[in-house]
Structure formats: structure tokens, C-alpha cells
Amino acid sequence: MKILLTGGAGFIGSHVAQAYLDQGHEVVVVDDLSTGYAHNVDPRAKLYKIDVRDAQLSEIFASEQPDIVNHHAAQISIPISLKDPCHDADVNVMGFINILECCRKYQVRKVIYISSGGAIYGEAEEYPTTENYRPAPLSVYAINKMCGEQYLQAYRHHYGIDYTVLRYANVYGPRQVPYGEAGVVAIFIEKLLQGLIPTVYAYSDEPEGMIRDYVYVADVVRANVLALTEGNNDCFNIGTCVETTTLQLYNAICWQLGLDVPPHRGEARPGDLRRSMLDCSKAFKVLGWSPIYNLVDGLKQTIIYFKEKGIEK
Numbered sequence: 001m002k003i004l005l006t007g008g009a010g011f012i013g014s015h016v017a018q019a020y021l022d023q024g025h026e027v028v029v030v031d032d033l034s035t036g037y038a039h040n041v042d043p044r045a046k047l048y049k050i051d052v053r054d055a056q057l058s059e060i061f062a063s064e065q066p067d068i069v070n071h072h073a074a075q076i077s078i079p080i081s082l083k084d085p086c087h088d089a090d091v092n093v094m095g096f097i098n099i100l101e102c103c104r105k106y107q108v109r110k111v112i113y114i115s116s117g118g119a120i121y122g123e124a125e126e127y128p129t130t131e132n133y134r135p136a137p138l139s140v141y142a143i144n145k146m147c148g149e150q151y152l153q154a155y156r157h158h159y160g161i162d163y164t165v166l167r168y169a170n171v172y173g174p175r176q177v178p179y180g181e182a183g184v185v186a187i188f189i190e191k192l193l194q195g196l197i198p199t200v201y202a203y204s205d206e207p208e209g210m211i212r213d214y215v216y217v218a219d220v221v222r223a224n225v226l227a228l229t230e231g232n233n234d235c236f237n238i239g240t241c242v243e244t245t246t247l248q249l250y251n252a253i254c255w256q257l258g259l260d261v262p263p264h265r266g267e268a269r270p271g272d273l274r275r276s277m278l279d280c281s282k283a284f285k286v287l288g289w290s291p292i293y294n295l296v297d298g299l300k301q302t303i304i305y306f307k308e309k310g311i312e313k
């Protein structure tokens with residue numbers, strides 16, 4: 001299969017590209033390198049440095065004729081989405097419409113769309129949260145991710161383009177950047193390796209910090225491989241259904257580094273969701289997917305990587 005992968009120079013997308021290539025697929029990466037890096041792109045893939053909003057994207061689709069599009073490119077920062085909502089909508093909605101229009105014109109069979117289970121449900125009352133829970137996004141980023149899901153339904157209805165939505169929990173691992181949804185993992189590791197003391201942000205009534213569902217990137221990659229052939233016209237939570245507070249995460253990283261340093265404490269930032277944890281039983285039933293890595297094993301791999309390569313700035 002030929003797969004056009006947007007955001008393939010970024011943290012998660014670059015791992016997905018490698019897995020597709022290892023399976024013998026042809027991969028074309030579309031990335032403007034705004035937060036990604038050319039050196040993340042496997043040399044077996046072809047890289048086009050272009051913005052997903054660019055009208056010239058159509059020419060790439062015309063010459064490459066991909067069978068499947070996997071859409072990882074995005075403005076990924078929740079704080080930036082709140083500071084500059086027009087930019088977030090421009091990249092995450094208009095950019096995605098540009099992609100969908102190319103899919104329609106050049107008969108792409110299927111789109112794999114990356115959404116956020118960590119953001120779109122808001123402060124969910126159902127916990128762990130299933131895909132049936134009605135999303136109640138609280139950030140501009142989450143609204144626009146949800147909007148993309150709805151465009152997929154419309155393009156399926158009108159033009160017959162299949163899709164699979166993967167709603168990621170908080171993804172961490174090698175090549176992670178500090179500004180995404182699980183950026184705290186990279187920030188804690190980097191600071192502790194430099195001998196600095198990180199800050200654990202918390203609401204005053206929940207001193208252990210925010211509850212999150214941390215999923216290791218290799219597990220997320222397997223969901224993208226399965227989605228090539230399974231789970232058409234459906235959406236799936238991709239997480240671990242394990243809750244971890246910010247303080248537990250901090251302690252787990254300190255333990256692996258052999259450190260015993262209490263963190264600085266700070267007030268939760270406005271907009272920080274208090275808790276998020278995903279029920280992923282649907283991905284197991286339909287895709288045959290479940291996570292393999294627990295937090296200890298995933299952090300171990302991540303720390304090995306950061307010790308060797310450091311964090312990208």
C-alpha cells in the first residue's frame with residue numbers, strides 16, 4: 001500500500017512511518033517541520049516539506065496517488081490553541097479540509113485520523129471514558145479535533161471515503177516534544193537529567209496533581225498498523241485505562257533515575273483537566289489492540305533515549 005502520512009517528521013508520526021515501512025508499505029511524509037525534524041524521517045520514506053494548508057498539496061496527491069492517508073500533522077499545544085484560536089482552527093480544521101479535498105479528488109480509499117481522547121471528552125463524568133460518552137471539549141484544540149471527526153463522517157456519507165479515528169490518551173516515548181499532551185514526561189526527564197528540580201502542578205484539593213492515562217508510543221504505533229485494514233468508519237480510544245497522577249509520574253521517573261528529590265509545587269494552570277482515563281475495550285474487541293507496555297517499561301525506554309539523545313528544542 002502507498003500511505004501518505006502527514007506529521008511524519010514528528011514524535012508519533014515518525015514511529016508510525018517506520019512501522020509502515022517495516023511492513024513493506026510505501027510511505028510519503030507530508031510535514032512542514034514546524035515542530036518535527038527531517039532527521040526523524042526514515043530515509044526509506046519520501047519527505048515533502050509542505051504545510052497541510054498549502055494549495056500545492058494537490059500536486060503531491062496527483063503524483064503520489066496514495067491509497068491511504070494517515071493524518072498526524074497538527075497544531076498540538078492546548079495553551080497555544082487558547083492563545084491563538086484562529087491559528088489552531090486554520091491548521092487543524094482548514095488544513096484537514098485541504099487534505100480531505102485532495103482525498104476526494106484523488107480517490108484515496110481511507111483516512112486514519114488522529115484525535116485526542118485526552119482532550120475531547122473534557123471533564124468527563126463517565127470514568128474511565130468510553131467512545132460512547134458525548135464529547136464536551138473544553139479547549140480550542142479539542143473542539144477542532146472533534147470538528148475533524150465530524151468532517152470525516154460527512155466525507156464518508158457524501159464521497160464514500162472510509163476512515164478510522166484513533167483517540168489517543170497521553171502519548172510518551174522517544175522523540176517526544178515538550179509541548180504536546182504528555183509533554184510533562186519529557187520535561188520531567190530532561191530537567192532531572194540536568195540536575196534541575198521540576199514543578200508538579202496541582203489543584204489545591206488534589207495535591208497529587210492531574211490524573212492522566214499515559215500510553216507508550218510503540219503501543220500507539222500498533223493501533224495505526226491495525227487501522228490500515230480494521231475498524232472502518234469507527235472511532236477508538238487508545239490508552240491504557242490506568243490512572244497516574246502527576247506526582248506518581250514524577251516519582252516513577254525519579255525512581256528509575258535513582259533520585260530522591262522532592263519536586264517544586266505549583267498551582268494548576270487554567271484549563272488543566274483534572275482527570276482523564278480512557279476505556280479501551282472497544283479497540284480490543286474490534287481492532288484486537290491492547291497496550292503491551294506498562295508505565296515502568298515505557299519510561300525505561302524513554303529515559304534510555306533521552307540520556308543518549310536529549311530533548312529536541
Ligand SMILES: NC(=O)c1ccc[n+]([C@@H]2O[C@H](COP(=O)([O-])OP(=O)(O)OC[C@H]3O[C@@H](n4cnc5c(N)ncnc54)[C@H](O)[C@@H]3O)[C@@H](O)[C@H]2O)c1
Pocket residue numbers: 006007008009010011012013030031032033034035036037050051052053071072073074075076091095114115116117118167168169170171172177180181182183
Ligand atoms: N502526544 C500526545 O500525547 C497526543 C495525544 C493525543 C493526540 N495527539 C495527536 O497526535 C498527533 C501527533 O502529535 P505529536 O505528539 O507527535 O506532535 P509533533 O509536534 O511531534 O508532531 C506533529 C507534526 O506535524 C507537523 N505539522 C504541524 N503543523 C503542520 C502543518 N501546518 N503542515 C504540515 N505539518 C505540520 C509538525 O512539524 C510535526 O512534525 C497530533 O495530531 C496530535 O494532536 C498527540
